[in-house]
Amino acid sequence: MGREFVDIFEDWAEDYDHTVSGHDPEYKAVFEDYDNILEKVAKSSMGTILEFGVGTGNLTKKLLSGGHRVIGIEPSEAMREIAEEKLLDAIVLDGDFINFPKPTIEVNTIVSTYAFHHLTDAEKEIAVKKFAELLPKGGRVVFADTMFTSTSAKQRKILEAEKNGFLNLAEDLKREYYPTLETVEEIFVENNFIVSFQQMNEFAWLIIANNNKE
Numbered sequence: 001m002g003r004e005f006v007d008i009f010e011d012w013a014e015d016y017d018h019t020v021s022g023h024d025p026e027y028k029a030v031f032e033d034y035d036n037i038l039e040k041v042a043k044s045s046m047g048t049i050l051e052f053g054v055g056t057g058n059l060t061k062k063l064l065s066g067g068h069r070v071i072g073i074e075p076s077e078a079m080r081e082i083a084e085e086k087l088l089d090a091i092v093l094d095g096d097f098i099n100f101p102k103p104t105i106e107v108n109t110i111v112s113t114y115a116f117h118h119l120t121d122a123e124k125e126i127a128v129k130k131f132a133e134l135l136p137k138g139g140r141v142v143f144a145d146t147m148f149t150s151t152s153a154k155q156r157k158i159l160e161a162e163k164n165g166f167l168n169l170a171e172d173l174k175r176e177y178y179p180t181l182e183t184v185e186e187i188f189v190e191n192n193f194i195v196s197f198q199q200m201n202e203f204a205w206l207i208i209a210n211n212n213k214e
């Protein structure tokens with residue numbers, strides 16, 4: 001249920017900020033314009049926010065500075081520790097997209113960056129159904145994640161990574177559940193969301209899905 005990759009993030013926690021800030025050539029294109037991507041997610045969010053995959057707290061920090069109340073969810077203990085140290089009094093709870101402590105207050109926006117692809121397509125469907133139940137009408141989901149326009153586009157990126165000697169990136173692309181835009185759109189539409197996409201770099205897309213339930 002979205003936790004099969006936790007060990008990777010336990011090992012990556014100390015170097016994560018170094019990677020996303022563009023200092024690792026292998027992942028430079030994946031995280032190109034990272035700060036602007038976080039800004040876009042933050043500016044597209046509203047009200048009280050439930051954040052999945054807090055990681056080291058980079059998006060959380062922007063949300064809090066914007067005056068939002070944030071409930072953070074992160075399955076990696078190492079990541080939670082870094083986020084809590086960075087954010088001081090912030091509380092980041094153990095959980096994932098499917099199994100998480102239910103908020104006791106109304107949530108207006110659900111956000112995540114570079115994490116939704118850790119779910120299989122079937123698990124994505126379960127998660128989005130939960131989002132639809134949790135959010136009020138007009139509430140929204142704002143995700144930034146690696147996605148592809150087609151399975152052949154994904155395969156081309158794998159071959160390109162291998163050609164460039166980026167074997168860790170190639171292995172990530174093969175192992176994890178990076179979806180197509182069509183699949184993600186279908187999952188959200190089936191749960192009464194109105195969804196739009198905006199490409200942020202050659203790997204990452206911004207997803208904004210507004211809850212249109214009756």
